[in-house]
Amino acid sequence: MSEGTRVLVLNAGSSSVKYQLIDMLDGSRQASGLVERIGEPAGRLVHTPPGGQRRESLQAFPDHGAALKAVAGELAADGLDLDSPELAAIGHRVVHGGLRFTEPTLVTDEVLAEIRRLIPVAPLHNPANITGIEVARALRPDLPQVAVFDTAFHTGMPEHAARYAIDRQVADEHRVRRYGFHGTSHQYVSRATARLLGKDPAEVNVIVLHLGNGGSASAVAGGRCVETSMGLTPLEGLVMGTRSGDVDAGVVFHLHRVGGLSVDEIDDLLNRRSGLLGLCGDNDMREILRRSEEGDADARLAFEVYVHRLRKYIGAYYAVLGRVDAIAFTAGVGENAAPVRAAATAGLEALGIAVDPALNSIRSDRARVISPEFLRTGGAPRVTVAVVPTDEELEIARQAFALVRTGA
Numbered sequence: 001m002s003e004g005t006r007v008l009v010l011n012a013g014s015s016s017v018k019y020q021l022i023d024m025l026d027g028s029r030q031a032s033g034l035v036e037r038i039g040e041p042a043g044r045l046v047h048t049p050p051g052g053q054r055r056e057s058l059q060a061f062p063d064h065g066a067a068l069k070a071v072a073g074e075l076a077a078d079g080l081d082l083d084s085p086e087l088a089a090i091g092h093r094v095v096h097g098g099l100r101f102t103e104p105t106l107v108t109d110e111v112l113a114e115i116r117r118l119i120p121v122a123p124l125h126n127p128a129n130i131t132g133i134e135v136a137r138a139l140r141p142d143l144p145q146v147a148v149f150d151t152a153f154h155t156g157m158p159e160h161a162a163r164y165a166i167d168r169q170v171a172d173e174h175r176v177r178r179y180g181f182h183g184t185s186h187q188y189v190s191r192a193t194a195r196l197l198g199k200d201p202a203e204v205n206v207i208v209l210h211l212g213n214g215g216s217a218s219a220v221a222g223g224r225c226v227e228t229s230m231g232l233t234p235l236e237g238l239v240m241g242t243r244s245g246d247v248d249a250g251v252v253f254h255l256h257r258v259g260g261l262s263v264d265e266i267d268d269l270l271n272r273r274s275g276l277l278g279l280c281g282d283n284d285m286r287e288i289l290r291r292s293e294e295g296d297a298d299a300r301l302a303f304e305v306y307v308h309r310l311r312k313y314i315g316a317y318y319a320v321l322g323r324v325d326a327i328a329f330t331a332g333v334g335e336n337a338a339p340v341r342a343a344a345t346a347g348l349e350a351l352g353i354a355v356d357p358a359l360n361s362i363r364s365d366r367a368r369v370i371s372p373e374f375l376r377t378g379g380a381p382r383v384t385v386a387v388v389p390t391d392e393e394l395e396i397a398r399q400a401f402a403l404v405r406t407g408a
């Protein structure tokens, strides 16, 4: 077993790779960075060395393999060679773990084959995750590679939340059920929210709104996920950057039978050309807020559809939990877009939910409460609304390190 104390975490997303090198002795970040717009003509790598100046390099990254090689180069330039004996493991975010992977798992050829078998149910993600694992294995074949699954935190969901109301035999034969994603983030943020409240996670009920490029909501009761908005694939639920979220399944039949689109075309439409992008031509919330402010009607409608869906889920999860102690906004949109947080919670005072405009407008990368100190709720218990930055990489590093150190 390696005596190293550092873990490199790779979070390979649909068009990006986020990475962090973390020393598990004290949780300190040795380096971190992001490669974005992979596969596009103009890519970007931003690397932050230990305690140093961010370096940006603008270049095209044709695929995830090219991106990871560039990351290894940046780390080497800081003397953080991937050959270092200080590295104990490489942790990988893997989006779909199906029914089998409910815990962090050491990657073997057989595990990799199973992750590959799940590509049809995570077509935007598992291929990138696999590439990340393959490139990392080629760079350090001697090192444990640990897969940490987005689905794992949701595997304890009650059966009534995990089941679709379709023929049970068909569902079981094809393993059609609701798996849920972003679980590492929902787990980390729900615990961090409990800490912010000064309580034990076992005592609190939290609605976590993870709003990034992909987005999902979860209802966490006493530390356990009891409901989440994504399903068999990361398509169900909230309106996302390029994904539709919930649509009547009848839309698929209609587009096929009447619209003449093939199943693959509909898959591409709903996963890559819908959501905010489909509604207004932009998938970046920053652009949508800017355009809305200038009076652009398409951007405004996209914003309203996005927020309306979010409000529906807040209401639904309030009912699922019965008692809500906190609502936590997280990920790129949740942490940065004050107008989304304000609109999603507006007019809900009777549920004990409100956001203080001054607190909401403060920019910070720390977990913080944005609900007002005093609120007329008409008797409803007050809900703490908070912005709680997620750290999927730190959580993956912890889980990966625990596995290689203790085998648990």
Ligand SMILES: Nc1ncnc2c1ncn2[C@@H]1O[C@H](COP(=O)(O)OP(=O)(O)O)[C@@H](O)[C@H]1O
Pocket (backbone or CB within 6 Å): 013, 016, 211, 212, 213, 214, 241, 283, 284, 285, 286, 289, 331, 332, 333, 336, 337
């Ligand atoms: N300052 C900001 N204001 C509004 N939205 C932002 C801001 N910064 C980032 N975002 C949004 O966050 C999204 C990315 O979120 P992130 O959690 O990094 O996504 P992912 O991990 O899914 O790639 C972007 O598409 C952008 O819309």
Ligand SMILES: CC(=O)OP(=O)(O)O
Pocket (backbone or CB within 6 Å): 013, 014, 095, 125, 150, 181, 182, 212, 213, 214, 215, 234
């Ligand atoms: C599962 C998922 O949607 O992930 P991301 O937000 O990284 O696309």
Ligand SMILES: [Mg+2]
Pocket (backbone or CB within 6 Å): 013, 212, 213, 331
């Ligand atoms: Mg993300």
